[in-house]
Amino acid sequence: MKRRNLLKGLASLPILGLFSWGYVVKKSEEEEVKRAILSELNIKAKAPSTTGSMDGNTIRIGIIGPGGRGRHLMRAAGYAEPEWLEKANQEVLENPYDKRLKTFLEQENLNIRFTAVCDVFSEHADLAMGAATTDDNKPKKYSRYQDLLADPNVDAVIIATPDHWHAPMSIDAIKAGKHVYVEKCMTHKVQETFDLKNAVEENPNVIFQVGHQHRQTLSFLTAMDIVDKNVLGHVSLIEASTNRNDDNGAWQYWINEKANPKTVDWEQFLGNAPKIPFNAEHLFRWRKWWAYGTGLSGDLLTHDYDRINCILKMGIPTSVMASGGVYTHRDGREVPDVMNVTMEFPDYSTGNSQKNGKEKGMTFLYSATLGNSYWRPTKLMGHDATLELGNSLQVYPDRNSTRYEDFFENNIIESETPLYSYDPRTKGVDGVTSATAKYFAQKGLLYTYRDGKQVDSTHLHIREWISAIRNGTSVSCGIQEGFEEAISAHMASLSYKTGRRVNWDKTNQKIVVEGMEDPDLDALISGPMNV
């Protein structure tokens, strides 16, 4: 009787034994597969390069063009206008998962101050003054940027104007001995791209950075390691894309009704653009006209091109072809809203796992529409694997890979399951709201992560520039990177506008349009369509 009693009490123990055995076997199989794959790949997520300390002299900055993007740059540098703070506070109340305010408040103090502000529209200048003014800092407001550059209380300038002002202002700033952070596209025309490069190279003491903040994105550092370790094999095709389907994404920015010939220095806005009477739409939605902007090539292709150039360092393409049109937003704009660009790199190689002779040549395909917001990830397609790239990244093995043949034979991997997957967020969900913001966030253009915490990439990019000024550390998007970005974008615009193949003459450092003898490239690029 007693023995029967004991058995009934412990009848569950075999179940527990079975569970433990099953768990251990399953777990060790999973671990074995993981270990086999990881030791074969040997990918190590590199730690981001540390930039120097923010102690020392306070750097005095002038902001030129504090519109929407310009004031974002000011926030990324630590200064928000009271109006933005109030709005952000309200938005957090409505959506507690909106992390923009928290991200701003937790930003590191960069030990800088804005001592000067310049904008052609007085309201933008006033907003920036509100952001820059503190108890111990009363910034000066300038209506002409030349006067701001002459101010001895300015060490460095951030330029966030329309594209057609980027190069003239940067060149003048460099000549005045000011450090420069300029937004992309670095230049608006071809000749000024060379002029700006010369100006930077002739003034080695000036720190010059182009605003491609995604260079700070953590997953891209891992992507670099993936390419270095030849995980992908020979990459023959890269696909990158832009899909947006909202007004803001199509550059239909809000028109401030307070803008009129009295509140706007229209002559200064026009600069080297054709002289036309005051036009508020041109002022706020300048990206839609070639006279001020660079269209999809300069605004969005440059993001994707530079993301890839940051990982592969492939440089300027040998040739570019582009086509497209205005198919959705027939509102009088000149720049296309659908555009496909193919860039050829016939001599470029990412590595090889096959017999020699199969390792050279790559096409970069950029495909964009402003009439659909379906998410298309960037893909680097190699003989052995495909890399999907965003804020997180995945590596999918190719079923006909040479390198992973044994893995496939032993059923260790399958082509639908990522061979490697990396997500720096680990714990956390974003609360970014608007469609355009989401588009940027997915691409790693808005936020990145440090120690699992969300950080504004722009803040890190500005910090890198400030550290270079203060500590002599290096910048990740200097003149060479900016030059390659701008020339590639201009080649795409020239091909779109002429309907011809556009080549890069590497020896003579010259853009050549096939079938046209010495065309006026700048007239082609800044004028309306002339196919």
Next chain:
Amino acid sequence: MDTQIYRSRQLSALVLLRWLIGWHMMYEGITKIANPSWTAKGYLTSADGLFPGFFQWLASDGLIGVVDFLNMWSLFLIGLCLILGLFGKYAALFGGVLVLFYYLAHPPLFEPSVVPVEGNYLFINKTLIEAVALFVLAFFPTDHIIGINRYINKGK
């Protein structure tokens, strides 16, 4: 003290159910414990149904750490107790409430499901059935017959 007396077929079916659910919960628990990056945050923040605000509150930065910890260890310990037949009544009751929360965070209402699921459900899904099965186990305890509780009850 539980005094239910079952016919042997009834007892076998109830004990089998107890073991199966115990196994399922324990395995769910241990896989979460073994995965350092696991979190219920996504599941909670995407909650729909009747009380999304409550689940989103659970997912807030200050709470999610505790919620994750309690959730994975509750699953594991409830599963272990069900298998062993230790405090089975309380384990089943607590387990039923826990699983009911999973159901309430994402109940299959009228909206078509946005993520692929392995079956078709309207109001009732396997999560709810598991929760109710746990309540059945709580009210038809078997651990005083087959399980460690047999000794505990006897001692009293």
